[in-house]
Amino acid sequence: MKMAVAVTGASGVAYGVRLMEALDEMGVDYVCMVSEAAKKVASYELGGWKGRCMDEDRLDGEVASGSARFDAMVIIPCSMKTLSAVANGYASNIITRAADVMIKEGKKLVLVPRETPLSQIHLENMLRLSKMGVVILPAMPGFYHRPETVEDMVDFIVGKVLDSLGIDNDLYRRWRPGI
Numbered sequence: 001m002k003m004a005v006a007v008t009g010a011s012g013v014a015y016g017v018r019l020m021e022a023l024d025e026m027g028v029d030y031v032c033m034v035s036e037a038a039k040k041v042a043s044y045e046l047g048g049w050k051g052r053c054m055d056e057d058r059l060d061g062e063v064a065s066g067s068a069r070f071d072a073m074v075i076i077p078c079s080m081k082t083l084s085a086v087a088n089g090y091a092s093n094i095i096t097r098a099a100d101v102m103i104k105e106g107k108k109l110v111l112v113p114r115e116t117p118l119s120q121i122h123l124e125n126m127l128r129l130s131k132m133g134v135v136i137l138p139a140m141p142g143f144y145h146r147p148e149t150v151e152d153m154v155d156f157i158v159g160k161v162l163d164s165l166g167i168d169n170d171l172y173r174r175w176r177p178g179i
């Protein structure tokens with residue numbers, strides 16, 4: 001599977017970092033992109049951005065073209081700004097351009113939005129995308145698997161993203177009645 005991962009400036013940069021770690025561990029090939037805002041949020045949440053992803057202004061990246069034939073893309077976390085840009089085809093950076101390409105090529109696009117509460121604008125943008133077949137997978141960790149650490153909660157969301165991509169994983173304990 002040829003994959004693209006983008007990290008934008010919503011809270012929860014750790015979700016993106018963990019997804020990339022999991023893909024590395026599984027040997028899944030991917031290219032990654034990071035927005036300027038994500039780097040800023042990472043400085044607050046993780047003490048800095050340590051990744052080696054393409055900057056958002058690299059509009060000449062391979063993912064900018066449908067001819068590169070990527071199979072799937074995940075934006076994790078996805079800010080409301082990026083969500084709005086994707087919902088409206090406003091492809092002003094490599095992340096929103098790559099997402100635009102995934103939609104026009106009919107490929108899998110998964111967005112992991114994070115905001116609360118959600119406004120009518122946010123909800124309408126999500127509905128618009130969902131109707132196009134984009135997977136809206138909010139960063140809303142469950143509690144039925146009894147998380148003990150923040151890492152457990154992050155792994156729950158990353159496990160759900162991998163599930164939606166059809167990638168086998170055991171990042172979270174699956175529900176069985178009585179556990």
Ligand SMILES: Cc1cc2nc3c(=O)[nH]c(=O)nc-3n(C[C@H](O)[C@H](O)[C@H](O)COP(=O)(O)O)c2cc1C
Nearest residue numbers: 008009010011035037038041079080081082114115
């Ligand atoms: C510490 C911090 C936390 C933020 N958290 C969120 C958030 O959870 N959701 C969101 O949509 N925007 C959040 N923002 C605002 C975005 O970073 C901002 O809208 C930015 O322009 C998004 O740009 P990008 O989509 O290009 O990354 C946050 C900003 C900061 C500084």
